[in-house]
């Protein structure tokens with residue numbers, strides 16, 4: 001449970017809000033590279049409640065800038081992208097990818113006037129088919145976070161971005177929730193899946209340790225990237241399944257996987273306070289990823305604005321008959337990712353956390369909220385610098401998961417790797 005004040009602090013990320021200021025100190029995935037063609041159509045993209053547009057210029061450089069033209073405010077989305085710049089359709093003012101004004105056709109006699117004009121723009125970096133940006137003050141720009149999957153060959157990695165119709169916090173909390181897999185994602189019968197692939201579009205097989213039982217034990221450790229959330233479930237009569245979920249400050253996660261499974265990474269970027277860009281990266285550790293199988297099991301088809309075609313308006317395609325048969329699943333909803341969207345969007349755009357009832361199984365969510373709120377308050381009071389991510393540690397981080405004797409504690413069987421400990425922290429071993 002959170003007070004109304006803390007819930008407000010947690011969920012509001014527009015310009016000038018405390019959480020918005022904090023989020024702007026981290027690198028944000030914004031668009032997929034293939035959304036932008038050289039001299040092609042610009043793309044609208046709202047991030048942290050700011051209306052922006054992106055375009056790729058003649059030389060292939062990407063610009064990400066405010067949507068409103070600094071002359072009189074017409075949308076630059078309708079502009080003409082040619083000759084290394086984007087020209088506003090209203091009076092022809094032209095801007096390059098750095099936001100410099102390069103032409104004002106009606107003011108050619110006064111170059112000084114033009115030199116004073118800038119359109120607000122943000123730096124970008126393209127990695128693994130994704131365009132990332134940093135929206136904070138230049139002097140506070142952190143090093144780029146080099147996540148593990150960025151070091152894999154291109155065809156080992158796939159990514160999708162989807163517009164999710166609720167606040168980022170409730171979407172991210174779903175990723176830190178071990179227990180939901182045993183219900184929301186449960187298929188009624190065993191699922192035929194390819195090597196390394198967790199589920200079909202119906203869900204996860206009932207004998208998988210994530211589903212067979214909710215984890216019997218959970219724990220959370222502090223790390224140098226955020227939180228390591230441990231879940232211990234029953235693997236067999238003699239073994240436990242030891243899982244981990246990583247929460248990487250402030251809005252990235254690695255959901256749980258077992259060794260041999262393909263991996264998954266998420267980012268939850270507020271579009272505004274009522275919707276989220278949910279980024280899903282799937283990666284294989286040692287072979288090309290099966291794009292088709294993973295796309296189908298997620299079950300999400302989006303329109304040109306990245307909104308789901310099967311959604312709240314169509315009851316997420318819920319089929320009540322499907323729930324009743326052995327060939328069906330717990331929800332009657334097809335698509336493991338749509339199941340998550342249905343669970344989080346039907347809470348409403350922003351959950352009133354003063355009315356919820358958290359149980360012991362919600363421990364990772366409590367830790368994540370506490371860290372975000374503690375950071376934002378400490379910064380507000382001028383007591384602390386923001387949490388810094390260390391690329392050297394991120395390079396080796398992903399969710400592992402093992403079977404081991406059920407006589408062992410998780411500290412014995414599945415300790416934190418030393419490179420993830422915080423300065424001065426003792427690691428269980």
Ligand code: FES
Nearest residue numbers: 069071072088091
């Ligand atoms: S409003 Fe864009 S050039 Fe005038």
Ligand SMILES: [Fe+2]
Nearest residue numbers: 180181185340
């Ligand atoms: Fe889920």
